[in-house]
Amino acid sequence: MPIARKISNALGSQSMIRKMFEEGNRLKKEHGADNVFDFSLGNPDIEPPPAFHRVFLRLAREDRKGSHAYMPNAGYPEVREALAAKASREHGVPIDGSHVVMAVGAAGGLNVVFKSILDGGDEVIVPRPYFMEYRSYVDNHGGVLVEVDTRADFSLDLDAIKAALSPKTRAVLINSPNNPTGRVYPAGDIEALGTILAAHGAPYLISDEPYREISYDGIVVPPIFASYDNSIVVSSYSKSLSLPGERIGYVAVGPKARDREELVNALIYATRILGFVNAPALMQRIVAELTFARVDVDVYARRRAAFTRILDEAGISYARPEGAFYLFCRVPPRKVSSGGDDERDFVELLKQRLVLGVPGSGFGKPGWIRFAYCVDEKIIKAAGTAFKKIMESW
């Protein structure tokens, strides 16, 4: 075998998200990009805010001496300070720049965290459904992902988490606003979770929150550090500034985390040995100047309205997103059961009408399907007819 066994096995069951991405590209070539309703990938299509362009252009004009050289592995001290100030505001506690480590996106940050804290066989609890790559991130570093169910409305099932806690539990990983459900966990749930964790050996609470700034209806994503001491926040600018291709994010350690200095040193060391070395220099300096900027969330809100109208008319039920830009929909009941796999059949039927979504199995939740609405509102509206026809023949 030319490659590692584990990778070989994994390649056989590739990420459904990426599979749909490639399927989408194929269909677009065949039918023209404007004729395919590709809701498969969470690739923000809104451009970065104008402030990004201004800072980008100014830094390019200056192109200061040494600005592309190595800096400390944790990132530029002044960038870490700027982001700590932002995190302090979001989490309601003072955070020092020395407790922020710049990361190659949130995905890079999560790998750095798991490398830093996991010994072989350590468990990480995650509420289901969840972003499927979490499984790989934990497995990369010898850990075991333990899935627990959420409640019917996809809010945290605290009893289920409590029941899953074991002496091997090293961390609980939450993602709010959630991909794929759009759920935002309210402050009360985070506080209650904190109380449970504190009473059970105080494992880490890892909050993956790249969608923090994308919420609707005035919902504010509650703070993490204020609710539980032993917390680690991982975030990125992939969604709030629409910069996913530039790989810029960060890890922040709670000011009251246990053995905080040792943890931060471990994060910095892991950043180095995993080969990230440091977050990209230019993007570090750009985001440090944009801590108050974000994309226009109203655009996403309008799309959510347009998409839910279509689903309502088609009679497809879904979780109403409080944040992020996904609609997690129940595969509708079939008029006549085929005795087959409804999820797979429905996804196939969608595809025949050139509508692409990701099967819920890809998030540990079969019987559901995720549509990403980070696509133009026109495309969403144009998909209405397709959804209607799909439901007629389902």
Next chain:
Amino acid sequence: MPIARKISNALGSQSMIRKMFEEGNRLKKEHGADNVFDFSLGNPDIEPPPAFHRVFLRLAREDRKGSHAYMPNAGYPEVREALAAKASREHGVPIDGSHVVMAVGAAGGLNVVFKSILDGGDEVIVPRPYFMEYRSYVDNHGGVLVEVDTRADFSLDLDAIKAALSPKTRAVLINSPNNPTGRVYPAGDIEALGTILAAHGAPYLISDEPYREISYDGIVVPPIFASYDNSIVVSSYSKSLSLPGERIGYVAVGPKARDREELVNALIYATRILGFVNAPALMQRIVAELTFARVDVDVYARRRAAFTRILDEAGISYARPEGAFYLFCRVPPRKVSSGGDDERDFVELLKQRLVLGVPGSGFGKPGWIRFAYCVDEKIIKAAGTAFKKIMESW
């Protein structure tokens, strides 16, 4: 313990290079930056070539729609094509863009390669001395690094490599021009190595070559793919364009590598699950336009001349570098033996005179010391007096 045991142990014996880097910063604060002769870190101080600035500024002015979004995990197809053309030229065989995977620097690329090919306990052979982080990169993915000695002039000891080959050998990792020795392995040695590997189960030959474009005296770094089919080249623009902070590199798979398509798929998958996701978007587009550009190597050549003159006058022997920007020096024999650790004592004595280098132990070669000459020629020349005084009191 708040962090993983392995990381905790490693933190105790932190990279000597980074330790010296921090020590250097401390001394600079105390004595002023111009008064410290910091030869510890391979952080290129030469600015990127003017062509870089031009492309950077043009792309910032255009700031095209979608240019910071996700692209395929392997990188932009047109960037992969451009780099394949460059690699074809360097390695004397036609390489297709589809066999190039963009990476977050060479360090990221090496982690992606090891994740892709190593099963638990697989061995990777590396000639000693070597860049110490290789040990972590291999260990991260369950592999075991097997060190073999080089010959007295630091050229490859083919018999030693042959003797170290075992059924568990998954790869041989070479680095030419070499860090820390500056040695460039001649074509004859690469070919002979290829013949040995082909006869012993054909493990991968991984060539880490970020210094390929930095060689002296007209020496051309020989091709890899032309000498051995089952080869993987990992490189970056950290040195050739002085962009280490931007984390841009690539992995190229030999056109005749075994099960090439499966290997490429594994590399792309590993890029994703390790959290790199993709190499930074902007830098991908920049380097694609700069395949013919590089920093002015003559600057490094002049520094090499200035530094070797000082060492010659001080009576310190060294390996004359054929490439890269390091001088690997033998810790000089002591007038009167202290019975202690000469390497440690000499490094301490250097430090008292504000001269910083990295102990050879940091590269698996005790009794030696590495000086990086990617610092201003003036600083190198000014260090002459310090070296003279150091030798007087040694």
